[in-house]
Amino acid sequence: FLIEEIVRILDLKEINPVSVSNESNLKDFYVKYAKHLKDVDEKLKNKWKKLEKIENVSKEDFKFDDVKIKFPVSATDFSTYAYCPYKFYLDHIIGIEEIEEPDRTVISPAEKGTLIHNLLEKLYKKYPFENLEEEIEELKKGFEKEIKEKLKMILPSFRPFEENKALKLLERTIKFIYFDIERLEKENKKTEILERSYKNRYFSGKIDRADKDCQNNFYIYDYKTGKSPENLEKEIKNKYIQLVIYKEFLENEGKNIRELGIIALNDETGKFVYSLEDETQINQLTTYLKNLLKQLKEKYFYPLKNDLCDYCSYKDFCLKDKILEEQ
Structure with missing residues (x-):
């Protein structure tokens, strides 16, 4: 149905077939057809048509006065604006980022990061420690228990690799804790x-x-x-x-x-x-x-070239190269 609908909306003559399976999800679909998203969203479509016709694009062409920005903005969301205002516009104004599905080949960095954050918070709330070895043992058990649960969601052939990566992260985190306690005491x-x-x-x-x-x-x-x-x-x-x-x-x-x-x-x-x-x-x-x-308050959402451009879902409708010299 999704394929038929996008063909109808965009009036496409040809579109490569998508293999639909249980592993397919809306995130895959949007990423695969990211170059057509500008045509699905009416506001983005109108902006894109206007920008495509301009030979020398400037930051001023990406001043979208019709946009309503909801403050306060999350500090982590604002980090997206820092490296690419255009991506911030697509992610947080248009709202494309809301369509997500877990990758069953990896434990996501975000999941591991959240787990480590929570365990370190719990640990350091007890500082100074009566028995550091016992606290670290408790942290290890908590980490291994959570990782074991997360591995159940990973495809079997990928589990050994993900478990190994997780245990290496745990090992380095424990090394950090010893290093950090010594540093805190030394620096008072x-x-x-x-x-x-x-x-x-x-x-x-x-x-x-x-x-x-x-x-x-x-x-x-x-x-x-x-x-x-x-x-x-x-x-x-x-x-x-x-x-x-x-x-x-x-x-x-x-x-x-x-x-x-x-x-x-x-x-x-x-x-x-x-x-x-x-x-x-x-x-x-x-x-x-x-x-x-x-810049954000003045509603500028121009694209910026950065190290993540090659992996960006929106690269097929981005004009970063046209305004590169100005940046």
């Missing part, structure tokens, strides 16, 4: 904020963790289970702008922020903590955030 710090929600006029979000030293300076961190950052300042701009938003939350409470950083739990090098403490760099990031927010 304590974990002051764990998974706490905040909201202001424009943003909402949850701070993974903020440590405090004996001079009442705060150190804000996001836990990550993916690749370790190569250029943290650049990656905060493109991926982790929420750290700067969290800084604004705490500064509004009168707190002094000394450092912004990523805790890379899956870090092979054992460094784990990647942080910015240079005041000039942090101030520049604050200015960058304010400029981005101003």
